[in-house]
Amino acid sequence: EAQVTQNPRYLITVTGKKLTVTCSQNMNHEYMSWYRQDPGLGLRQIYYSMNVEVTDKGDVPEGYKVSRKEKRNFPLILESPSPNQTSLYFCASTQGNTGELFFGEGSRLTVL
Amino acid sequence: KQEVTQIPAALSVPEGENLVLNCSFTDSAIYNLQWFRQDPGKGLTSLLLIQSSQREQTSGRLNASLDKSSGRSTLYIAASQPGDSATYLCAAQGDSNYQLIWGAGTKLIIKP
Numbered sequence: 198e199a200q201v202t203q204n205p206r207y208l209i210t211v212t213g214k215k216l217t218v219t220c221s222q223n224m225n226h227e228y229m230s231w232y233r234q235d236p237g238l239g240l241r242q243i244y245y246s247m248n249v250e251v252t253d254k255g256d257v258p259e260g261y262k263v264s265r266k267e268k269r270n271f272p273l274i275l276e277s278p279s280p281n282q283t284s285l286y287f288c289a290s291t292q293g294n295t296g297e298l299f300f301g302e303g304s305r306l307t308v309l
Numbered sequence: 310k311q312e313v314t315q316i317p318a319a320l321s322v323p324e325g326e327n328l329v330l331n332c333s334f335t336d337s338a339i340y341n342l343q344w345f346r347q348d349p350g351k352g353l354t355s356l357l358l359i360q361s362s363q364r365e366q367t368s369g370r371l372n373a374s375l376d377k378s379s380g381r382s383t384l385y386i387a388a389s390q391p392g393d394s395a396t397y398l399c400a401a402q403g404d405s406n407y408q409l410i411w412g413a414g415t416k417l418i419i420k421p
Binding site for chain 2: 237239240241242245255287289295296297298299300301302303
Protein backbone atom coordinates (compact mmCIF):
# COMPACT_ATOMS: atom_id res chain seq x y z
CA GLU A 198 0.00 0.00 0.00
CA ALA A 199 1.32 3.42 -1.01
CA GLN A 200 1.80 5.50 2.08
CA VAL A 201 3.69 8.17 3.96
CA THR A 202 4.51 7.22 7.54
CA GLN A 203 5.34 9.68 10.28
CA ASN A 204 6.54 8.99 13.81
CA PRO A 205 5.79 9.82 16.50
CA ARG A 206 2.13 10.72 16.02
CA TYR A 207 1.99 12.50 19.37
CA LEU A 208 4.80 13.93 21.46
CA ILE A 209 5.04 16.14 24.51
CA THR A 210 8.50 17.45 25.25
CA VAL A 211 10.24 20.27 27.08
CA THR A 212 12.04 23.34 25.83
CA GLY A 213 15.52 22.62 24.56
CA LYS A 214 15.29 18.83 24.34
CA LYS A 215 16.30 17.81 20.82
CA LEU A 216 13.80 15.70 18.93
CA THR A 217 13.39 14.15 15.51
CA VAL A 218 10.17 13.41 13.66
CA THR A 219 10.69 10.71 11.09
CA CYS A 220 9.00 10.50 7.72
CA SER A 221 9.18 7.62 5.28
CA GLN A 222 7.47 7.03 1.93
CA ASN A 223 7.29 3.84 -0.13
CA MET A 224 6.36 5.37 -3.49
CA ASN A 225 9.84 6.21 -4.73
CA HIS A 226 8.94 9.89 -4.91
CA GLU A 227 11.76 12.34 -5.38
CA TYR A 228 10.07 15.37 -3.84
CA MET A 229 9.25 15.46 -0.15
CA SER A 230 8.23 18.28 2.16
CA TRP A 231 7.34 19.22 5.71
CA TYR A 232 4.45 21.46 6.75
CA ARG A 233 3.16 22.79 10.00
CA GLN A 234 -0.50 23.57 10.56
CA ASP A 235 -1.63 26.12 13.11
CA PRO A 236 -5.14 27.44 13.83
CA GLY A 237 -5.83 30.57 11.82
CA LEU A 238 -2.58 30.28 9.86
CA GLY A 239 -3.28 27.24 7.73
CA LEU A 240 -0.56 25.04 6.31
CA ARG A 241 2.92 26.50 5.97
CA GLN A 242 5.87 24.78 4.36
CA ILE A 243 8.94 24.32 6.55
CA TYR A 244 11.44 22.58 4.26
CA TYR A 245 11.33 20.63 1.06
CA SER A 246 13.64 18.27 -0.79
CA MET A 247 13.80 17.82 -4.55
CA ASN A 248 15.94 14.68 -4.29
CA VAL A 249 18.59 12.92 -2.21
CA GLU A 250 21.01 15.43 -0.65
CA VAL A 251 18.98 18.35 -2.08
CA THR A 252 17.01 20.35 0.49
CA ASP A 253 15.74 23.91 0.63
CA LYS A 254 13.91 26.23 2.96
CA GLY A 255 10.20 26.76 2.75
CA ASP A 256 8.27 29.63 4.29
CA VAL A 257 9.00 28.97 7.99
CA PRO A 258 12.36 27.15 8.33
CA GLU A 259 13.62 28.87 11.50
CA GLY A 260 14.31 26.39 14.31
CA TYR A 261 14.19 23.33 12.07
CA LYS A 262 16.65 21.16 10.21
CA VAL A 263 16.14 18.37 7.72
CA SER A 264 18.23 15.77 5.97
CA ARG A 265 17.72 13.60 2.90
CA LYS A 266 20.29 10.85 2.86
CA GLU A 267 17.98 8.33 1.23
CA LYS A 268 15.10 8.83 -1.17
CA ARG A 269 12.50 7.27 1.12
CA ASN A 270 13.31 9.16 4.36
CA PHE A 271 13.03 12.84 5.21
CA PRO A 272 13.36 13.45 8.96
CA LEU A 273 12.52 16.78 10.59
CA ILE A 274 14.89 17.79 13.38
CA LEU A 275 14.21 20.29 16.14
CA GLU A 276 17.60 20.93 17.72
CA SER A 277 16.29 23.07 20.59
CA PRO A 278 12.48 23.08 20.58
CA SER A 279 10.62 26.09 21.89
CA PRO A 280 6.94 26.51 22.83
CA ASN A 281 6.21 28.37 19.57
CA GLN A 282 6.97 25.13 17.74
CA THR A 283 3.94 23.50 19.31
CA SER A 284 1.98 22.54 16.24
CA LEU A 285 0.62 19.80 14.02
CA TYR A 286 3.27 18.65 11.56
CA PHE A 287 2.70 16.93 8.23
CA CYS A 288 5.14 15.21 5.93
CA ALA A 289 4.24 14.85 2.26
CA SER A 290 5.71 13.28 -0.83
CA THR A 291 4.90 14.32 -4.38
CA GLN A 292 4.35 12.23 -7.46
CA GLY A 293 6.69 13.73 -10.03
CA ASN A 294 4.67 13.62 -13.21
CA THR A 295 1.41 14.98 -11.80
CA GLY A 296 2.43 16.96 -8.72
CA GLU A 297 -0.13 15.11 -6.57
CA LEU A 298 0.70 15.17 -2.87
CA PHE A 299 0.45 12.26 -0.48
CA PHE A 300 0.37 13.17 3.20
CA GLY A 301 1.30 11.38 6.37
CA GLU A 302 -1.19 11.19 9.23
CA GLY A 303 0.43 14.08 11.07
CA SER A 304 2.49 14.48 14.23
CA ARG A 305 1.09 16.58 17.05
CA LEU A 306 3.94 18.14 18.97
CA THR A 307 3.64 20.02 22.26
CA VAL A 308 6.66 21.85 23.65
CA LEU A 309 6.31 22.87 27.30
CA LYS B 310 3.62 36.41 -4.46
CA GLN B 311 0.84 33.85 -4.80
CA GLU B 312 -2.09 34.16 -2.41
CA VAL B 313 -4.90 31.66 -2.14
CA THR B 314 -8.26 32.51 -0.60
CA GLN B 315 -11.16 30.23 0.22
CA ILE B 316 -14.69 31.46 0.69
CA PRO B 317 -16.71 30.77 2.75
CA ALA B 318 -14.65 29.88 5.81
CA ALA B 319 -17.50 27.72 7.08
CA LEU B 320 -20.66 26.31 5.58
CA SER B 321 -23.53 24.34 7.06
CA VAL B 322 -26.17 22.80 4.80
CA PRO B 323 -28.84 20.10 5.07
CA GLU B 324 -28.14 16.66 3.74
CA GLY B 325 -28.93 16.16 0.07
CA GLU B 326 -28.09 19.66 -1.13
CA ASN B 327 -25.66 20.39 -3.91
CA LEU B 328 -22.99 22.89 -2.88
CA VAL B 329 -20.03 24.82 -4.22
CA LEU B 330 -16.80 25.70 -2.44
CA ASN B 331 -14.70 28.50 -3.84
CA CYS B 332 -10.95 28.97 -4.16
CA SER B 333 -9.28 32.01 -5.69
CA PHE B 334 -5.62 32.63 -6.46
CA THR B 335 -3.74 35.77 -7.45
CA ASP B 336 -1.06 34.40 -9.80
CA SER B 337 -2.25 32.43 -12.82
CA ALA B 338 1.20 30.87 -13.40
CA ILE B 339 0.31 27.61 -11.72
CA TYR B 340 1.35 24.03 -12.40
CA ASN B 341 -1.82 22.62 -10.92
CA LEU B 342 -4.60 23.26 -8.43
CA GLN B 343 -5.37 20.62 -5.85
CA TRP B 344 -8.29 20.03 -3.51
CA PHE B 345 -7.87 18.18 -0.24
CA ARG B 346 -10.09 16.99 2.54
CA GLN B 347 -9.07 17.02 6.20
CA ASP B 348 -11.02 15.28 8.95
CA PRO B 349 -10.54 16.43 12.57
CA GLY B 350 -7.26 15.15 13.97
CA LYS B 351 -6.38 13.45 10.73
CA GLY B 352 -4.10 14.01 7.78
CA LEU B 353 -5.00 15.42 4.40
CA THR B 354 -6.51 13.32 1.65
CA SER B 355 -6.14 14.36 -1.96
CA LEU B 356 -9.54 14.69 -3.65
CA LEU B 357 -8.91 16.14 -7.09
CA LEU B 358 -5.97 17.57 -8.97
CA ILE B 359 -6.45 19.80 -12.00
CA GLN B 360 -3.44 20.37 -14.21
CA SER B 361 -2.99 23.89 -15.55
CA SER B 362 -4.00 22.72 -19.03
CA GLN B 363 -7.26 21.20 -17.80
CA ARG B 364 -10.61 22.84 -17.08
CA GLU B 365 -12.14 20.29 -14.73
CA GLN B 366 -11.80 16.94 -13.01
CA THR B 367 -14.49 14.64 -11.64
CA SER B 368 -14.48 11.91 -9.03
CA GLY B 369 -17.81 10.43 -8.02
CA ARG B 370 -19.98 13.20 -6.58
CA LEU B 371 -17.13 15.71 -6.72
CA ASN B 372 -16.33 18.00 -9.60
CA ALA B 373 -13.56 20.58 -9.55
CA SER B 374 -13.17 23.31 -12.15
CA LEU B 375 -10.29 25.61 -12.94
CA ASP B 376 -10.37 29.00 -14.64
CA LYS B 377 -6.82 30.33 -14.71
CA SER B 378 -7.75 33.58 -16.43
CA SER B 379 -10.02 34.60 -13.56
CA GLY B 380 -7.89 32.95 -10.88
CA ARG B 381 -10.68 30.72 -9.64
CA SER B 382 -11.37 27.10 -8.86
CA THR B 383 -14.59 25.62 -7.55
CA LEU B 384 -15.33 22.31 -5.88
CA TYR B 385 -18.85 21.11 -6.53
CA ILE B 386 -20.30 18.44 -4.23
CA ALA B 387 -23.48 16.80 -5.43
CA ALA B 388 -26.11 15.28 -3.14
CA SER B 389 -24.18 16.05 0.03
CA GLN B 390 -24.05 13.49 2.83
CA PRO B 391 -23.16 13.77 6.54
CA GLY B 392 -19.95 11.88 5.76
CA ASP B 393 -18.87 14.81 3.61
CA SER B 394 -18.45 16.91 6.76
CA ALA B 395 -14.81 17.95 6.92
CA THR B 396 -12.51 20.85 6.16
CA TYR B 397 -11.76 21.29 2.47
CA LEU B 398 -8.51 22.93 1.42
CA CYS B 399 -7.29 24.05 -1.94
CA ALA B 400 -3.67 24.60 -2.88
CA ALA B 401 -2.06 26.16 -5.93
CA GLN B 402 1.24 24.68 -7.06
CA GLY B 403 3.69 27.05 -8.70
CA ASP B 404 4.95 26.22 -12.18
CA SER B 405 8.59 27.01 -11.33
CA ASN B 406 8.88 24.52 -8.43
CA TYR B 407 6.66 22.15 -6.50
CA GLN B 408 5.85 24.58 -3.71
CA LEU B 409 2.19 24.77 -2.83
CA ILE B 410 0.40 27.83 -1.54
CA TRP B 411 -2.57 26.90 0.61
CA GLY B 412 -5.94 28.40 1.27
CA ALA B 413 -7.17 28.56 4.87
CA GLY B 414 -9.90 26.02 4.17
CA THR B 415 -13.68 25.80 4.26
CA LYS B 416 -15.19 23.91 7.17
CA LEU B 417 -18.22 22.05 5.86
CA ILE B 418 -20.97 20.62 8.04
CA ILE B 419 -23.71 18.52 6.48
CA LYS B 420 -26.72 18.24 8.77
CA PRO B 421 -28.67 14.95 8.70
